[in-house]
Amino acid sequence: MPALHPHPESPPLAVESVEAQLIRLPGKGALMARYRITGIGRLVIPEFTGRGREDDLWKHSCGEVFLIGEGDRYREFNFSPSGRWAAWDFAAYRKRAGDHDPFDIPEINIRTGDTMAVLDAKLDPREIGDFTRAGLSMVIEEEGGHLSYWALAHPGARPDFHHPDGFTFDIPEAMRA
Structure with a gap:
C-alpha cells in the first residue's frame, strides 16, 4: 500500500504510519x-x-479520496468511521460545483486491533468515470483534539488536500474499465 505522509506543520502524536490505496474488488x-x-x-x-x-x-478522523481527469474539474469523497460520508464536485481548484450524489451510498467499515486500524470505504466502480488520477489522504484525530494531515504528497507550505499537485496516484486503466 502506498504510504501517506504527515504534513510537517501537523505531526502526529502517536500514529506511526498511514497507508492508503484504491482497490478494484x-x-x-x-x-x-x-x-x-x-x-x-x-x-x-x-x-x-x-x-x-x-x-x-x-x-x-476521516479518509479522503480526490479524483481528477483532464481539465480542472475534480471530485472529493470523505469517509468517516462513524459511517457518515460526503461527496462534492468541483469545477476548478476549491470552486465547489455542488454536492455529488454517488451511484450507491458508500459502505464504510472500520476494524481495529491492538496497534492497527483499517478503514474501508466501498464505492460503485462507476465513480471512477473518466478520472485518471487520485489524491489519497486522511485526517487523523488523536486525543485532545490533535489533528494531523496525511497525504501521498503535500505540495504546499500548509496542508491542502485540494492542491492538484497532490493527486499523484495514477488510476490503472483496468480500474477505470
Whole structure:
C-alpha cells in the first residue's frame, strides 16, 4: 500500500504510519478505498452513527479520496468511521460545483486491533468515470483534539488536500474499465 505522509506543520502524536490505496474488488468489481493506520494508542475513532451524508467530517478522523481527469474539474469523497460520508464536485481548484450524489451510498467499515486500524470505504466502480488520477489522504484525530494531515504528497507550505499537485496516484486503466 502506498504510504501517506504527515504534513510537517501537523505531526502526529502517536500514529506511526498511514497507508492508503484504491482497490478494484473481484465479483461485482466494487471500488474500495482502504486506509491502514498503525500506532493507534491515542487515535480518536468517531462512533458509528449510521450511514448518511454529513459535512465537516474532516474535523475528525476521516479518509479522503480526490479524483481528477483532464481539465480542472475534480471530485472529493470523505469517509468517516462513524459511517457518515460526503461527496462534492468541483469545477476548478476549491470552486465547489455542488454536492455529488454517488451511484450507491458508500459502505464504510472500520476494524481495529491492538496497534492497527483499517478503514474501508466501498464505492460503485462507476465513480471512477473518466478520472485518471487520485489524491489519497486522511485526517487523523488523536486525543485532545490533535489533528494531523496525511497525504501521498503535500505540495504546499500548509496542508491542502485540494492542491492538484497532490493527486499523484495514477488510476490503472483496468480500474477505470
